[in-house]
Amino acid sequence: MHYLSTRGGIAPIGFADAVMMGLATDGGLLIPAEIPEVTPDQLRAWAGLSFQELALEVMTPFIGEEIPREDLRALIDRSYATFAHPQVTPLVEVGGNRILELFHGPTAAFKDVALQFLGNLFEYLLARSGGRLNILGATSGDTGSAAIYGVRGKERIQIFILHPKGRISPIQERQMTSVLDENVHNIAVRGTFDDAQGIVKSLFGDLPFKSAYSLGAVNSINWARILAQSVYYFHAWARVSGGDPERRVSFSVPTGNFGDVFAGYLAKRMGLPVERLVIATNRNDILTRFVRTGDYAVGDRVYQTLSPAMDIQIASNFERYLYYLLDGDSDRVRALFEDMRSSGRLEVDASHHRRVEADFAAAAVTDEETLEQIRSTYSSSGYILCPHTAVGVHAARGMRDVVCLATAHPAKFAEAVGEAIGLEAAQPPSLQGLMGKECRCIELDATAEAVKGHLQGALEAAV
Template sequence: MRYLSTRGGVEPLSFAEAVMMGLGTDGGLLVPEVIPSLPAETLRDWAQLDFQALAVEVLTPFVGDAIPRADLTDLVERSYAGFTHPEVTPVTEHAERRWLELFHGPTAAFKDVALQLLGNLFEYLIVREGGALRILGATSGDTGSAAIYGVRGKAGIDIFILHPKGRVSPVQERQMTTVLDANVHNIAIEGTFDDAQRIVKALFSDLPFKQEYRLGAVNSINLARILAQTIYYFYAWGRLSGGDPERRLSFAVPTGNFGDVFAGWLAKRMGLPVDRLIIATNRNDILTRFVATGVYQAGEVYQTLSPAMDIQLASNFERYLYYLLDEDPAAVRTLLLEMAETGALKVDGERHRRVREDFDARAVSDGETLAEIRRVEQRSGYILCPHTAVGACAAAEVQDAVVLATAHPAKFTEAVVEAIGREPPPPPSLQGVLERETRCAELPADADAVASFIRHTLGASAV
């Protein structure tokens, strides 16, 4: 398997090269040259596998011969050994709704599923090929802590994580800033997540800087993140379908950056029997508006009770755009130029029809979010995080939909208390996190300031 850029300016890459590059050197996102197509017999076989064995099978077509199968199996086993549920991502049923629980990893959020694996992949490739890696990422909440826990203490790796100051939950902030390993560097940006993401993209686009410091990506701009997130769609389908290829499922996906729902779309393109993919957004509704109108136009970033989704420019949207435009990099570049010049891009009527075939979408208010947390808890005792509640609201008209439960509710105690009047019991990984010592730099939302911080921190250690 080889990997290409959505903008067409990168020579085909191996899986290992794509993982280490992260963002394409032309500014585009990396995509597989060919999306594997799975026969019904393979789906039936996969439905019988446990999560770890399934992960190896799902990843193998994308990894190819870049990593020997025995090594890949070892990477997968080590990545999920620390999850607190034996199924890793179990499907449960409460309040007459099915929930795909993705919060049993070390930071109690869905991003652990991908970032525990990505951290081990980085370490494996560095040991094999030599050198060092400096990870740079932006987070709206959960990516940062999951990435930090994926690489903390690993030899040859430093990680720099930007988060918008005051715009993540207190628990999310402390999960990042209380990790005091020498290779972990937290930066609070005086701005929004979109500002932090813009800085990351600017530094990755500065090729001399990227090459001098050997920058790598953990945001969902890294394709390995997306590939790992496809696994739990296959797993949920296998648990609920019994392997019947005629059994189609819908999934409701809380999303801001389009990565998790793009993983579902990729699984569907591979042959997973998916009926509807429901994009669930909060007041920051750029994706919902795009599905409704075919126009992708950023607006003001609003703070909500579901802060990990307070995003107006979804970094993975470009991957979907590439496929929507029939894998034509020139067409992608044209629309992105239109976006840069006018602040919006628009797809034609035929392609908008295809978008409507691929996705449903709904924006959910804070009031609806609180009401859903309250409703589910009163009916079943099951407590939702606000992001999961957004997904449940968006799927209200699709009773058979599986809702992705993206984080443990104890990460968002303020919203939960507002909804039900009490705090959810924290998992062991979150107990005492607000009382621990912290370390974090504060910087303006400026790429030069962040670059200077990285240079000062690494000093003469750059390679």
């Protein structure tokens, strides 16, 4: 399997190079040259597989012979041995809703599904090549801790994670900053997640700097994350459908950066019988507005909400979808993003907008609706939703055969849960005692120059 850039500016590369490159050197995102098709017979055969066995089957066509099958099997088994539930991502019935619990990993968030695998994959590829990797990422809450837990203590890897100061939950902050391994560097930037993500993209776009300091990506710009997340769509569909290829299932996905819902779109393109993908956003509703109008326009500011991991204006994975929407016209993709950079908006024509509406439904959910959903679900079933999951459940109201993705454990958002139902969710073992741990973090201005200087100094000191 070869990989290309959405902007058409690189020669085809293999899977390993795509993983290590992260963001394409022309500023685009890496996508497979072709999407493998899954047949109805394969869907039937896969329906009885464990999560680990299913991951092996879904990933193999995208990796080809670059990683021997038994090595890939070992990577997958090691990655999901860290999960507390034997099914890895169990599907539960809650008051008439189907909830896909994605929070049984070491940091109690869905990002663990991809980042436990990506950390082991990085380690495997670096050991094979003898290279080193300096990971640079931005987080709106959960990506940072999942990435840190995926690579903490690993040889040949240093990780630098930026988070917006004061804009993530206390537990999310403590999960990152209490990891004291020497290869872990936490940076609080004085700004928003979009500021932090912009810094990361700027430094990746500085090709001499990226090459000199061996920068790698763990944000959902890295293709391996999308690939790993697509597995749980197949896993959930099999549990609902019993393996019947005629049974179509919808998914409601709380999303800000478009990576999680794009993984579902990838599964659908592969042949998974998906009816609708529901994009569930909060007040930061750029994706919802795009689905409804075809106009992708940045708002005047990023609003702080009860679902902070979705407090995002510019969804980095949107570019991958746009590439497929435009039938692989990389020149058009590049032109649209040049327009976006100058005007803050891009727009698709009416025919393409009709295709968007066929691919997705969308809903923007207010904080008041989020609290009401947590309250009503708890009242009817005793089940506690995290605020992000509540956004997805609310967006799916009235739909049939829908699976709602539970993206984080409710104990990570004690303030929102307490406001809704007057009590806190019981903490899983992975979160217990966090708030009393020693922390390490530095604070910087939200500029590429400040972060670049800190990264250079830290890496020179580590030599």
